[in-house]
Amino acid sequence: TKQLAIVTGASSGVGLYSTQALIAKGWQVIMACRNMEKAFQAAHDLGLPTDAYQIMHLDLGSLSSVRAFHAAFRAQNRALDTLISNAATYLPQLKQPARSPEGFEISVATNYLGHFLLANLMLEDLQKSHLPRLVTLGTVTANSEEFGGKIPIPAPADLGEFQGLKDGFQAPVSMIDGKPFKPGKAYKDSKLCCMMMSRELHARYHEDTGIVFSTLYPGCVAETPLFRNAPALFQKVFPWFQKNITKGYVSQPLSGARVAQVVADPEFTRSGVHWSWGNRQKVGQVAFAQSMSDKATDAARSKELWDLSAGLVCL
Numbered sequence: 001t002k003q004l005a006i007v008t009g010a011s012s013g014v015g016l017y018s019t020q021a022l023i024a025k026g027w028q029v030i031m032a033c034r035n036m037e038k039a040f041q042a043a044h045d046l047g048l049p050t051d052a053y054q055i056m057h058l059d060l061g062s063l064s065s066v067r068a069f070h071a072a073f074r075a076q077n078r079a080l081d082t083l084i085s086n087a088a089t090y091l092p093q094l095k096q097p098a099r100s101p102e103g104f105e106i107s108v109a110t111n112y113l114g115h116f117l118l119a120n121l122m123l124e125d126l127q128k129s130h131l132p133r134l135v136t137l138g139t140v141t142a143n144s145e146e147f148g149g150k151i152p153i154p155a156p157a158d159l160g161e162f163q164g165l166k167d168g169f170q171a172p173v174s175m176i177d178g179k180p181f182k183p184g185k186a187y188k189d190s191k192l193c194c195m196m197m198s199r200e201l202h203a204r205y206h207e208d209t210g211i212v213f214s215t216l217y218p219g220c221v222a223e224t225p226l227f228r229n230a231p232a233l234f235q236k237v238f239p240w241f242q243k244n245i246t247k248g249y250v251s252q253p254l255s256g257a258r259v260a261q262v263v264a265d266p267e268f269t270r271s272g273v274h275w276s277w278g279n280r281q282k283v284g285q286v287a288f289a290q291s292m293s294d295k296a297t298d299a300a301r302s303k304e305l306w307d308l309s310a311g312l313v314c315l
């Protein structure tokens, strides 16, 4: 039988092209998407073979949707070889925080808390596989070890003392550190949380379960719809800037191929690692384990974040 991956947010960008690359490697893919019609159209437009994928409904911003998705998957009684936590929303121009059905700020709810709950629910399904992996999309802007993570626009990722989470993360709280709302920072914070979550999953479960937990930064995939809510001028200039100035630009197919490598290739079976191909792209580049900032590797803080998150998603 074919190996099975679930890709969250497979209706566009990195998730869609990861689906394509995994299918090309002979995998079966469940595309877990909030907009199923859009996912069908995207799969059709790319010419994905219809017997290689299945589309299931998942809105990561809603904890009840995450639980319903998991129940529907569990009912299929299948082993899961890899969960790819990819979906994300980036809303840099919001003036006021938008809220999830549970009342949480929407980018942290979608990008982090939804994946946190999903990962916890899926651990049992992953253990039915021989070589399970849980791969999470990180980003350079959440790692202050690297140049991209030092850029202070609008502010670097910073979770403070988790005051916002301790206060329940409901209105009027909108940021994890409990400080005033900054939408672009909320995205960076959510991605830092995802990277800390992966390390904490490794610390808690790798030895006992054999599941390989890793994160990756595929490069700057400047043309994905992630930037659809950024100012129009930014959307025009950003790909050019990344291609010609920073040389960080990566095409959508290459980003998908990199995710598929981390998911399927034997060179990527180390757990607790953040994979990168560097920030300046060259042909034939090879992945390496990128070191992470203290913010992302402090074990006590990762544990505290875990406990607070478990409370918020009612685990």
Ligand code: NDP
Pocket (backbone or CB within 6 Å): 008, 009, 010, 011, 012, 013, 014, 015, 032, 033, 034, 035, 038, 058, 059, 060, 061, 062, 085, 086, 087, 088, 089, 110, 137, 138, 139, 140, 191, 217, 218, 219, 220, 221, 222, 223, 224, 225, 226, 227
């Ligand atoms: P896209 O906007 O193209 O894709 C995001 C996907 O997430 C879409 O399928 C979107 O669905 C889905 N999504 C958003 N909200 C939800 C939700 N509530 N429930 C379910 N799915 C949802 O962005 P990218 O492909 O660029 O981003 C994918 C991942 O890659 C993200 O984790 C991002 O942080 C990461 N990344 C991206 C980089 C880049 O340069 N683009 C660089 C480094 C990391 P819909 O189609 O319905 O909107």
